Amino acid sequence: xxxxxxxxxxxxxxxxxxxxxxxxxxxxxxxxxxxxxxxxxxxxxxxxxxxxxxxxxxxxxxxxxxxxxxxxxxxxxxxxxxxxxxxxxxxxxxxxxxxxxxxxxxxxxxxxxxxxxxxxxxxxxxxxxxxxxxxxxxxxxxxxxxxxxxxxxxxxxxx
Ligand code: COA
Numbered sequence: 836x837x838x839x840x841x842x843x844x845x846x847x848x849x850x851x852x853x854x855x856x857x858x859x860x861x862x863x864x865x866x867x868x869x870x871x872x873x874x875x876x877x878x879x880x881x882x883x884x885x886x887x888x889x890x891x892x893x894x895x896x897x898x899x900x901x902x903x904x905x906x907x908x909x910x911x912x913x914x915x916x917x918x919x920x921x922x923x924x925x926x927x928x929x930x931x932x933x934x935x936x937x938x939x940x941x942x943x944x945x946x947x948x949x950x951x952x953x954x955x956x957x958x959x960x961x962x963x964x965x966x967x968x969x970x971x972x973x974x975x976x977x978x979x980x981x982x983x984x985x986x987x988x989x990x991x992x993x994x
Pocket of ligand 1: 842843844845846849850851852855871906907908909923924925936939940954958961962963964965
């Protein structure tokens with residue numbers, strides 16, 4: 836039993852991400868959701884807002900903690916003394932990118948292992964981009980995100 840780091844942008848956290856986190860919390864002693872600042876991706880929600888929402892959504896999971904980070908994931912892994920990166924696979928098309936990411940991380944730090952959990956079918960089509968687009972245009976995202984996230988998106992987009 837070890838710590839697993841679940842990195843991502845979480846702009847915003849969706850039910851698909853939550854599914855990964857809650858399943859991982861039963862597999863690992865500690866799960867750290869590591870939210871990347873990623874200014875190059877121009878996130879819609881600030882890092883502080885993404886951290887706060889993710890903490891709210893995962894509040895019921897005792898062994899889950901949420902942190903923000905900038906810089907290399909491998910540096911964070913070292914700092915956290917963790918060797919397991921957790922990633923989700925929704926569809927076959929996720930696999931190519933994930934394989935590249937996993938191999939690149941391993942090339943930098945050979946002791947790292949990337950563990951993949953496959954999404955439940957009902958979450959396989961959710962992405963943060965689609966959720967943001969629907970929310971921005973005033974649509975209903977309540978099936979895909981926690982109520983606190985839906986509310987935050989409504990205030991963010993003034994819809
Ligand atoms: N359910 C729902 N959606 C999911 C999902 C799941 N289980 N898994 C992934 N997604 C979606 C995300 O919502 C996101 O959607 P979007 O592109 O529409 O916003 C997309 O899949 C991919 O996002 P995410 O999982 O957040 O990954 P990312 O590609 O944004 O983040 C990092 C990748 C942050 C892990 C990577 O860039 C990183 O490690 N950065 C730090 C710098 C570094 O070390 N770089 C070198 C890497 S080798």
